[in-house]
Amino acid sequence: MDRRAPSAGLVFDEIGYWSEVKLDIVREYAQSYSKILARQPQLTHVYIDGFSGSGVHRAKSSDRFVAGSPLNALKIVPPFHDYFLVDLDGDKVHQLAKLIGKRADVHLIEGDCNRLLLHEVFPNVRYDQFRRGLCLLDPYGLQLNWEVIEVAGRLKTIDMFLNFPIMDMNRNALWRRPEKVSVAGQARMTAFWGDDSWRQIAYHSEPTLFGTEEVKGDNETIVTAFSQRLKTVAGFEHVAQPLAMRNKIGAVVYYLFFASQKPVAATIVKHIFRKYRDRRG
Secondary structure (H helix, E strand, C coil), X not given: CCCCCCXXXXXXXXXXHHHHXXXXXXXXXXXHHHHHHHCCCCCEEEEEECCCCCCEEEECXXXXXXXXXXXXXXXXXXXXXXXXXXXXXXXXXXXXXXXXXXXXXXXXXXXXXXXXXXXXXXXXXXXHHCEEEEEEEXXXXXXXXXXXXXXXXXXXXXXXXXXXXXXXXXXXXXXXXXXXXCHHHHHHHHHHHCCCXXXXXXXXXXEECCEEEEEECCHHHHHHHHHHHHHHCCCXXXXXCCEEEECCCCCEEEEEEEEECCHHHHHHHHHHHHHXXXXXX
């Protein structure tokens, strides 16, 4: 997209290079996914976005306008049968509606995806309905509840991209002095993780001259444990090695996870991730 705003009076989220890469990755996989599923006429496949946004972003690096994940998904050929686009921000939903126009296959839903996905969207992607779904869960931070992730895995019908917001976790919950973390920060971390087992994973005791001290582990320890949790608790058969998404100075902003029930899906994503691994803006 170019530097001109698609329409006057609209507000756009600014995104960094790592977010542009994420959009490219999701679009590339969605193209392969839809092509494969379209060859299976007994199946119906849908696209789900729990944090769909307004449809267009502004790139920080170039000040140009970048199509968001919903608009990218709508351009995929062969198309998905249905598109479930959810966002908590009513202004963003309204803007997205104007950009898309009236389409019977697009279901725009305003509200909290933690409730709406469980009660209004996922029930439409059941195995016995011969329906399959590609789901993007891209929260701005720790706004996602584990129950959504677990239900997506237990359905056995969903391929999932997940933003694992390690920077937000480190800012709000995973401090070097865990006793200083606010109750709210701990609660947000527990809601995302699903229980408080993150405490035992994130910290370990080390002896000092004055007894023992709680020491914070590194990002890789947290990420590895969450990857295992996607398999053993949520029930995803295949979890690709997550991709570290970095900013200009090389700091990891978040990890992009992919989980599926199909080995071919994980193989495709592995090849896509390999193209982008260790790139920086």
